Amino acid sequence: MTQNDTPIAPQNDTSTPPARGSNGHPEPRGGASAVHPALAEPPRAAADREGRLDTVVFGVAAAVALAFVAWGFLSPSGLGSASGSALTWVEENLGWLFVTLASGFVLFVLWLAASRYGRIPLGGDDEAPEFRTVSWIAMMFSAGMGIGLMFFGVSEPLTHYVSPPPRTVDAETPEAISTAMATTLFHWTLHPWAIYAVVGLAIAYGTFRRGRPQLISAAFAPLFGRRRTEGPAGKLIDVLAIFATLFGSAASLGLGALQIGSGVEILGWAGDVGNGLLVAIIAVLTCAFVASAVSGVAKGIQWLSNVNMVLAAVLAAFVFVVGPTVLILNLVPGAIGAYFSDLAEMAGRTEASGGDPMAEWLRGWTVFYWAWWISWTPFVGLFLARISRGRTIRQFVTGVLLVPSVVSLVWFAVFGGAGIAAQRDGADVAGQSTSEGQLFGVLNTYPLATVMTVLVMLLVAIFFVSGADAASIVMGSLSERGALEPTRRTVIFWGVVMGAVAAIMLLVGGDEALTGLQNLTIIAALPFALVMVGLAVSLAKDLRSDPMVLRRTVAVEAVEQAVVHGIRHHGDDFVLSVKAAPDPAGDGGPDAGSPVRAVERERSNGAAGTAEVGSPVPGERRT
Template identity: 80%
Template sequence: MSPTAPPGHPDGGAAAPAVAPLPTDPHPAIAEPPLPAADARARLDRVVFTVAAVLALAFVAWGFVSPSGLGSASSSALVWIESNLGWLFVTLASAFVVFVLWLAASRYGRIPLGRDDEAPEFRTVSWVAMMFSAGMGIGLMFYGVAEPLAHYVTPPPRTVAGETPEAVQTAMATTLFHWTLHPWAIYAVVGLAIAYGTFRRGRRTLVSAAFEPLFGRRRTEGWAGRVVDVLAIFATLFGSAASLGLGALQIGSGVEILGWAGDVGNGVLVGIIAVLTAAFVASAVSGVARGIQWLSNVNMVLAVVLALFVFVAGPTVLILNLVPGAVGSYVADLAQMAARTEASGGPATAEWLRGWTVFYWAWWISWTPFVGLFLARISRGRTIRQFVTGVLLVPSGVSLVWFAVFGGAGIAAQRSGADVAGQATSEGQLFGVLEQYPLVTATTVLVVVLVAIFFVSGADAASIVMGSLSERGTLRPRRGTVVFWGVVMGAVAAVMLLVGGGEALTGLQNLTIIAALPFALVMVGLAVALAKDVRTDPMVLRRTYAAEAVEQAVVDGISRHGEDFALVVEAGGEGAPGVPSVRVTGNTVEDTAGHAPVGDTAGHAPAGDGAEPAARARPGG
């Protein structure tokens, strides 16, 4: 009786002839992964681009014509999402942490994101440095002081009293919860799916391409895949626009403090977005890609200089104490923070979650197409275990140090009576801390310059991602497509600020949560597709066959000859055509060609079910 062929086997489970023919295609267990799809300049996917562009422009038009109408509609949608689906964001974020840790710890962790013998494309030091750059941005500049200070003065509901020693630990633990393992696990899901599909399976660099194990290639390249790519564009558009809006708020606050403008309202904020968007467009049209890269590298150096200045001029001892204390509090409170929902705390907790945890999870989800693609691009040749370890630990370490420095400075200033928390806006709190130190004008200008460069370089990177999704996954989209999405992104950021009215930050948060909901469901599909994909990886199949063959041979050898036997690989017998078999000839392990000893027995495998065992034993010596 012929055994059932494994998935992807040329025999497909059909009845085999008496003598198995030589296979014309490589067996899936030894087939070399195809090279990644060539990065030729792809033509525009008119369906994806048109649908996404029309919907985005309609949103912009609605926002400029009737910001109050859009605000009312978004508020109603937000209330429904919070009441019915707030649990979804909270549950998914923790589920993604468990998923990527399981992948790394399981037998799939040794699968490389490339060919079996392919070395990592970048050295470990360079790889870590690039992930460090991914962990920095407008968000850390905006919330570096604001979030730890907010949780110190007003801790999460039903926790501790504000402005107490216990509140310091709660503030740092809550901040790390929002900025370390959970967000980077969310990024890792998309990054792994894209990297594995591109470098291990040779697919296009598209979010939709990762769904091939679920939909099949025809549907992935058809309407189902286009829906996924449109949702990925929208997630990137709103997530990046929220970051640009935060940048405009912080630049506006700095400009006001420096005396370069009077009271900064939404009109000035829209003007700031327009100027910086024009700067991005000019850079894109002129093709100064090296200039943007140079500015980004300079920005990273300036950010480190700013952090070192605050560390030295600020409460150095408190900051050093906060680092281990924050880690300990985070570990101790992790389960409680991950389980916090409206049901556990009532309306007060629901309102707090909307402004913090649910907003963050939605924001990270909306950023995943951009950050995931970046992480995938720099991780070719790494194993899944190396990828997960690096992506979770390196940026989390950066966030820990950053929030210890700036959060510690904010808390120390508040304790000393400066009332930094009493600043009119969250974006003004960083400047309130800098006012406590020398060189206040210089550091304020430095912050404005930092955020402005983050704005331009971030718009450049996000627009390239949306252009790539619009042009079938090419890494070099047309300049016109990139400029279009950059302009639309700036317009969406302006609309999100206008919708918030006097509370511009509220408008950013509300619309980000709404826009991220569809892509949250896409991410669930990505996780399922990736789990299915790795089960049929050639490396996994090889270990499966090896373990099964050796296990059967050992059982057969002991039952016939006791302990005096050795294993030799040979072709399958008539009872199990196409299935490898093992025989015992002596006490030296060798294959039928007389090669060196073989002894890798890890893994599990399907067994042959023929009357004649696939693994045969013969007397030794």
């Protein structure tokens, strides 16, 4: 058989070509105007629609959120007691659910990227990415966990070093360093970003590939049908997504306020930082991020994210150079090895594996983190979808999983290594009164401590603004039937409510403000964890009927059958051509020329399907 660059060549077909529609594709016989599903392009006008306020979703979510705000301001102790009781029940009975789902989502997105679905674009077949890769990574990282990295960068590795997880290693030993880094990476790398990726993929694919509204509920259309997703069940899903976004983002803002307040206290700009100052900090920054949010994604978030990326790199470079450089360099490969070595053990930790000490540790760390990431998924997932148009599923998963994980690895090696080194040298950084003060405790051992403290506060403030900026736009989008650019009044409303909820979560926590943030976050995340399971199932079902998947299926089966037929009847010397398949029914119906039907007929009667097989004609190219 002769090889050449064109494996399937046209034959001299004198039959009348089929009529072609406005998109250039042949119209089916019988006058049908529908484009074959294997050639369909996303209806982009539907994806780019202007939003209209969904009075049911917005009304219910706003009423309950305002009731929560009123309850928190009028009786913070009552809200704290109720949330504590609810949290205890969730952690004791459903902690296993968070642990299982987190690892399951990692396996799911890795399978999507490695499978045949990885080539599918989040948009049209030839659509280019909307944002440059550098800006895409910066926005993704800044909105995803910027404040958390600032808050826990020193605190978490240092805490696991001086107090390792139960039944692991002795405290403050070389082994404790490996365990501390492995545990920190477990909480901050593949697992959280896989959780984000599930929602981001489901929304981006449905919006930019299928032309659906940018709504969590719309992603359930393959599972329940469009009519049901637009009914009460779909509205309930969107309300739950708004609540998860509201509480998850408010918790992040609360962490930012705590760290800024700690910096203000260390610099001597104020006395003991109380709730009054924290609420004032939240109020000022809320005004800032509302102003940024109404400027739009391309102007506000992109500019802030790029600035913050540079400032964070400057801070990390300073600590790397001035701090324990050799220890940091050793931590990077050591942390990677320890992470993969301990991954199975860390993923399998439950209350049953360690009794009451393990149960208490999980509630304060792993279960809280998984619930926190899940509560962030409507916000981060929708935001990732918003900025990822034009990228393939494989590019999306690779970028979302690997890039932030590598950055987190370097970040925790630099700041965690600095904290551990300072602790070993007798600085007792772990003895700081608060977790948020440990970063400042490390910086205080270096030159230019005041300058670096101000830089940290500036970084946290910008992370605060950019993260809340994205969250308020996402909640506005959910309130306006999936609009990509929600109206300013809706964005401003949710921005103000988010700031109020963050203040209340701090008030509920009292002296242990971090506890109040954690409690309400875990409770809010529980219902959305179940929504995420449905999203994963719906996305897998949706991808099976993607036009690119159908084309590949048709091409492989049709060409394979034609080649078998050609070899059987013509030996090694034959040609393939594509032409309309005969209509066995003789009615010229809409399925007469369908390549899917042709393959089915080939299976039944041995015809060549859509590929014509015959002896070569002079002048033709052979295969």
